[in-house]
Amino acid sequence: MLKIIIVGCGKIGGTILESFTEEGHNVIAVDNDPEVIGELTNIYDVIGVCGNGTDCDVLDEAGVSDAEMFVAATSSDELNMLSCYLAKKMGAKHTIARIRNPEYNLKSLGFLRQQLDLSMAINPEMLAAKEMFNILKLPSAVKIETFSARNFEIIELILKESSALTGIKLMDLRNKFKAKFLICVVRRGNEVYIPDGNFVLYPGDKIGLTAEPSEIQKLMRALGIDKKQAKSVMILGGSRIAFYLSKMLIAAGNSVKIIERDEERCNEFSDSLDKAIVIHGDGAQQELLLEEGLDSIDAFVSLTGMDEENILISIFASTHGVPTVISKVNRNELADMASKLGLDCVISPKEIVTDVIVQYARALENSLGSNVETLYNIMDGKAEVLEFNVRSDFKQIGIKLKDMKLKSGILIAGIIRERRPIIPTGDDVILNNDKVIILAADQRLNDLSDIIK
Amino acid sequence: MNRRMIFYMVENIVKLEAVLLVLPLLVSLCYNEMNCLSAFSITLIAAAAVGVALTLIFKPKNKVIYAKEGFIIVTLAWVFLSVIGAMPFLISGEVTNFFDAFFETVSGFTTTGASILTDVEKMSHGLLFWRSFTHWIGGMGVLVLIMAIIPTDSGRAIHILRAEMAGPVIGKIVPKIKDTAKILYFIYFVITVVEMGFLFFGGMPLFDSAVHALGTAGTGGFGIKADSLAGYSPYLQWVITVFMLIFGINFNLFYLLLIRKFKPVITNRELWVYAGIVVISAGIITVSIYPLYNNFSDSVRHSFFQVASIVSTTGYSSTDFNLWPDLARNIIFILMFFGGCAGSTAGGLKISRLMILFKSIQKDVRHLLHPRSVASVKLEGKPLDNTILHSVTTYFSIYIVLIAATFLLLSFEPNFDFEANITASISCCNNVGPGLGLVGPMSGYGGYSDFSKLVLSIAMLFGRLEIYPVLLALYPKTWRKK
Numbered sequence: 014m015l016k017i018i019i020v021g022c023g024k025i026g027g028t029i030l031e032s033f034t035e036e037g038h039n040v041i042a043v044d045n046d047p048e049v050i051g052e053l054t055n056i057y058d059v060i061g062v063c064g065n066g067t068d069c070d071v072l073d074e075a076g077v078s079d080a081e082m083f084v085a086a087t088s089s090d091e092l093n094m095l096s097c098y099l100a101k102k103m104g105a106k107h108t109i110a111r112i113r114n115p116e117y118n119l120k121s122l123g124f125l126r127q128q129l130d131l132s133m134a135i136n137p138e139m140l141a142a143k144e145m146f147n148i149l150k151l152p153s154a155v156k157i158e159t160f161s162a163r164n165f166e167i168i169e170l171i172l173k174e175s176s177a178l179t180g181i182k183l184m185d186l187r188n189k190f191k192a193k194f195l196i197c198v199v200r201r202g203n204e205v206y207i208p209d210g211n212f213v214l215y216p217g218d219k220i221g222l223t224a225e226p227s228e229i230q231k232l233m234r235a236l237g238i239d240k241k242q243a244k245s246v247m248i249l250g251g252s253r254i255a256f257y258l259s260k261m262l263i264a265a266g267n268s269v270k271i272i273e274r275d276e277e278r279c280n281e282f283s284d285s286l287d288k289a290i291v292i293h294g295d296g297a298q299q300e301l302l303l304e305e306g307l308d309s310i311d312a313f314v315s316l317t318g319m320d321e322e323n324i325l326i327s328i329f330a331s332t333h334g335v336p337t338v339i340s341k342v343n344r345n346e347l348a349d350m351a352s353k354l355g356l357d358c359v360i361s362p363k364e365i366v367t368d369v370i371v372q373y374a375r376a377l378e379n380s381l382g383s384n385v386e387t388l389y390n391i392m393d394g395k396a397e398v399l400e401f402n403v404r405s406d407f408k409q410i411g412i413k414l415k416d417m418k419l420k421s422g423i424l425i426a427g428i429i430r431e432r433r434p435i436i437p438t439g440d441d442v443i444l445n446n447d448k449v450i451i452l453a454a455d456q457r458l459n460d461l462s463d464i465i466k
Numbered sequence: 467m468n469r470r471m472i473f474y475m476v477e478n479i480v481k482l483e484a485v486l487l488v489l490p491l492l493v494s495l496c497y498n499e500m501n502c503l504s505a506f507s508i509t510l511i512a513a514a515a516v517g518v519a520l521t522l523i524f525k526p527k528n529k530v531i532y533a534k535e536g537f538i539i540v541t542l543a544w545v546f547l548s549v550i551g552a553m554p555f556l557i558s559g560e561v562t563n564f565f566d567a568f569f570e571t572v573s574g575f576t577t578t579g580a581s582i583l584t585d586v587e588k589m590s591h592g593l594l595f596w597r598s599f600t601h602w603i604g605g606m607g608v609l610v611l612i613m614a615i616i617p618t619d620s621g622r623a624i625h626i627l628r629a630e631m632a633g634p635v636i637g638k639i640v641p642k643i644k645d646t647a648k649i650l651y652f653i654y655f656v657i658t659v660v661e662m663g664f665l666f667f668g669g670m671p672l673f674d675s676a677v678h679a680l681g682t683a684g685t686g687g688f689g690i691k692a693d694s695l696a697g698y699s700p701y702l703q704w705v706i707t708v709f710m711l712i713f714g715i716n717f718n719l720f721y722l723l724l725i726r727k728f729k730p731v732i733t734n735r736e737l738w739v740y741a742g743i744v745v746i747s748a749g750i751i752t753v754s755i756y757p758l759y760n761n762f763s764d765s766v767r768h769s770f771f772q773v774a775s776i777v778s779t780t781g782y783s784s785t786d787f788n789l790w791p792d793l794a795r796n797i798i799f800i801l802m803f804f805g806g807c808a809g810s811t812a813g814g815l816k817i818s819r820l821m822i823l824f825k826s827i828q829k830d831v832r833h834l835l836h837p838r839s840v841a842s843v844k845l846e847g848k849p850l851d852n853t854i855l856h857s858v859t860t861y862f863s864i865y866i867v868l869i870a871a872t873f874l875l876l877s878f879e880p881n882f883d884f885e886a887n888i889t890a891s892i893s894c895c896n897n898v899g900p901g902l903g904l905v906g907p908m909s910g911y912g913g914y915s916d917f918s919k920l921v922l923s924i925a926m927l928f929g930r931l932e933i934y935p936v937l938l939a940l941y942p943k944t945w946r947k948k
Contacts, residue, residue: 016641039641047851054624055533060641 014038015374018080018105020066020096021087022049024343025111025137028363029084032371034058036457041075066096069103078104082374086111098129107132107377109370113139115256115285133373140369141362142257145339148358149243149262149312151229155219155358158389160400160450165427165434167197167223167398167450169391171357174216177235184210190235193436194224197426197452198396205395205454207424221391221398221452223426225434243312243337244268247305249296249326250317251278254341254362256285258314263288270305272296297322299329312337320347327356364390375459386448396454398426401461403447409465415439418466422454425464467945470526472539475626477520478612479543483550484513490554490599494592502592505558513550534944536625541939543609544927548572551600560593565916565923572923574600575608576930577813579687579781579899580890582912582919587692591673597688598680604930605684605713605811606654607631614647629935631809639721653720654811658683661709668701678782682709685812687781687899694783694907700767703784707767707774711744714778714806735846736807736818740777743804743817747797748773754793769794776801779813781899783907795902799889802898813897813929815865818845822858864933869895872925881913890914894922895929 015038019030022044030053033040040059043066044050050061064071066085077083083105085093090112097108112118112134117125126134147157156169172179178186183196198221199206199214206212214220224232244267248255251273259269259282269289273279276293283291294301296317307313313330315323320342327340339358342348348359372388387400403410409417414425414437427450428435428443435441443449451464458464487510494502531539548571555567566582573580574597583589603611607630613623623643638646658679665675674690681688691697695706719731731737751769759765771784776798787798805814825843832839842849872891879887882904889901890911900907911922928936938944 039645041641054638058624058642060638 015081015378016076016079017041017082017084017374018043018072018075018077018100020044020083020085021093021111022053023086023088025363025366026084026086027053028367029086029370030057030059032367033374036371036374038374041080043071043075067092067099069099072096072100072103080105081107081377083108084111084370085109090114090117094125094129094131097131101130107373109133109135109373111135111137111366113137113253115253133370135366135369137362137366138253139257140365141254141341141360142261144360144365145254145258145314146261146265148339149246149267149314149337150265151233151242156391158391158398160387160398160427160429160448164226164429164432165223165450166226166229167221167389167391167426167452168229169219169221172214172216172218172220176214176216178220179214179216179218181213182210183208183212183214190232193228194222194232195426195436197221197223197424198392198454200392200395203395205392207422207452207454219392221396223436223450225436245310246270246312246314247272247302247307247310249313249315249323251275251282251291252316252318255314255316256282258316259286259289270310272301272305296326302326302330303333307333307335310335312339314338315340317341320344324351324354324356327351328354331355364394378459391452392454396452397457399451399453399458401449401451403443403445403449403461405445407443407445407461409443410445411442413439414441414443419464420456420466422456423464424452426450426452467538468526468528468531468535470524471529471531472535472542473520473524474526474529475539475609475612476542476546477517477524478616479608480513480520480546480550481517482608482612482615483547484510484517486599486603487513487554487596490592490596493595494590497591499590499592502554502558502560502590505554506592506596508557509550509553512553516550531623531625533625533628534938536623536629537935537938538944539626540609540629540931541927541935544575544931547608548575548923548927551575551596554593554596558590558593560589563916565919566912569911569919569923570597571600572926573899574598574686574688575604576897576926577601577605577684577686577779577811578894578897578926578929579681580894580905580922580926581688581899581910582914583910584912585692586690589690594688594690595673595677598677598686598690601684601686601688602658602680603684605686606650610647610650613643614651629931639718649721650717653717653724654683657709657712657720661705664705664709665702668705669699670702678706679709681782682706682780683713683811685710685713685778685780685806685810685897687775689782692908693786695771696784696786698784700763703767703771706782707771710774710778710780710782713780714740714774714810714812716807716809717811718809733847736821739821740807740817743801744770744773744777747777747801751790751794751797754791758790772798773801776898777804777812777814778806778810779896779898781893781907783900786906786908788902788906788908799892799902802889802892802896805896815862815896819858819861821845822850822855823862826855826859861933864937865895868925868928868933872921875921876914876918879914879918890922891925894925897926897929 017033017038018041019026020043022030022042030040030042034057042053042059043062045065047063050063054061062071062075077100083100085096087093093110097110101108108131110131113136118136122134151157154168154170158167196208199208200219246262246267247270249272251271255271262269271282271289272292272294274295279291279293292305313335315327317323323340323342327338331338340356342351342359343361348361351359368390386402389398391398425437428437429448487506491506494506551571552567555561561567569582609626609630627643640646661682662675662679665678666672677690695703722731748769752765756765768785772787775782803815805816806812808816808818822845829841829843832841843855869891872895873888876887885902886904890905893901905911
């Protein structure tokens, strides 16, 4: 259990706090709004300290001197940097600051991190943009997680009526498609299943699928769900995410069109992004969207500041036949609603940030034994995928997977040996120095040995 | 309302009590008191059976509780606890009336220390030990103990902690409720053992030291002699005085000492006010009673002992303060309201609440002088929220109403006069124990009718749980589904 101090408990800070309390850490919340502190201490098992996170007395009261982790997630970058700096000087072991201003991120981040002795600078908007970029690269998926330096991927798909995967027992699928892949998790309604060979998929299921990267395109084609990569992308709302995403898309040679209401923002965008087309106008007006060619684009990304607006405009875009629609939705309740309304691809920046920070904390906690290398929440937070390093003290080395007594709700989704991914079958074994990718439904793992009964 | 969760907590309390009953059972075994032994065994088995039965009937579907459930859990838990705790008295036959046994147990758990027993020295050791042990359990709070043992995965359990622990603002000392509860009980246990050591090595018999240490720790006050502590040596009386005062201090301060943070302890305003009240009132009493004893050391000892006993709401006595001059008796009477610091095992209004009340009076007076002035009320250097100010003043009003209601309901007593009734109601509502006059330190509550005993028992519960939980549990709308 770590002692973790979180400064700034708004949208992002609050989500991080929630995951940390679920993980069982000792959390101290610092915020200058007494109401926020009152609410948090009523709901979660945490201590609240009311005050400014850059006030040494407040930090002292929070007990910063023996804190293992210090997260500053206020809305101000400068405040975060300053309070992390102070915390580090006062004895906090690891400091994480939320820094999201592009000016800091693009130019001086490395220098800042070094000078402030930050363990991690986290930029929710950048991370969200990266995730969206991944999806646009492989548009038939709704979410893609990469492991072990892009050697291994888990792709989330939603099965349509026409999908070739439905109605067949899983054990017959491999023979039918002659491709090495594994369906490792299925979400049907609110339940998450780890399917066995007799499992039959239905339209509407959300599945998690792994395959060797070289085979993914082939597989998608075989499954008949291959969409061509997005070439022209329309982005609604000139937010920071839009900025990062456009930058990545342009670098990858796509054409980008950004629609923004505020003239000043438009000017800033056109100054810093040469190749993007910046449109000044209200994206909520359907006429404008159609005029700008909504019917002919490959992908539509809705990134305005309002969840409701994003959902509604995204629905409008999908009804106009845009192949890939991504919408940013921050509030969990709304995200659930959006997927019920038929939006497959909903991204929440705060969830992504939480994943990254929780993963960091687990790695800290397990500096001995088999490490958690990477951690992702998939299936809307109902299951976790973890990447472990196998050390020689793991007792199941050399035992065939089909002979291992795994807990229920656990699946070995992949083994990476010498940077090459293996999609495992019952006859494969885990060797020393492998990396193993484990999928866990409804439970939290801290160590590789936790998967055995 | 999450009824299943309420009963889940209650069933845990019942099971816990079964476990706790093992201790007095062993004491009876040591003293070879067969009657008592069988009384404890029967109660233990019955409690365990009820606990298991409840477990089978009520399984919580979700463990989410809100403030409302917290209040009800606490009230129900204490009622169950007291009813079961009264059983050994009845079964052993040493107390024959249910209301007497109930009164005695409630008085024990609420750390009041008011007794209906007429001849305490005739009681068996097992029951005497159980009486004092209930003080110890009730002092820190039985649900706090539950929190330290059973897993609570929800942060919302803070509502239970708040409802059971005394004081205007309840904070945790470490982030987790479970750890907080463990630390509190650890401190509580250690100080109790230390006191027992001081008493035992100062020449008190082992059984007496154990019983008195338990009684002091919970700030209860059940004695095992007819004259309370008057018969013990001055050294032992001083030890008890010091420890009564210690248990009236906020436990968070002991934790701060434990982790070597001395500055917040030294600058704690509540502690200084507490110390000031004790020294000043003991000083005045010393002067006022000097003619009675004609001996400086006796007067100082008796005045400090009585002041410590009343202000910490313990209720031991080293002399019959009923015989003191009016000035001394009046001070004792006023001290009954005060109580110890917030977050201690003491009852009463609590010093910090008095400080807040006093400061808001100051603020309002200033506001009358300068109608446009803006002033904030601070406690321990931090400005207080208006909601807290408001809740403290409301609490005070309800508290006065409670005392008045108790007093009114005691009007049907032919044998008790005005002085006895008013001090009995104040003493029970503040969990002090002895009153003045006919309910003074050397007499008891045995002469009251069953009805009055029930009234006083409920008043004690109100006082220990700081009114709101019991009030809410008695309020019909709380129980309605919609």
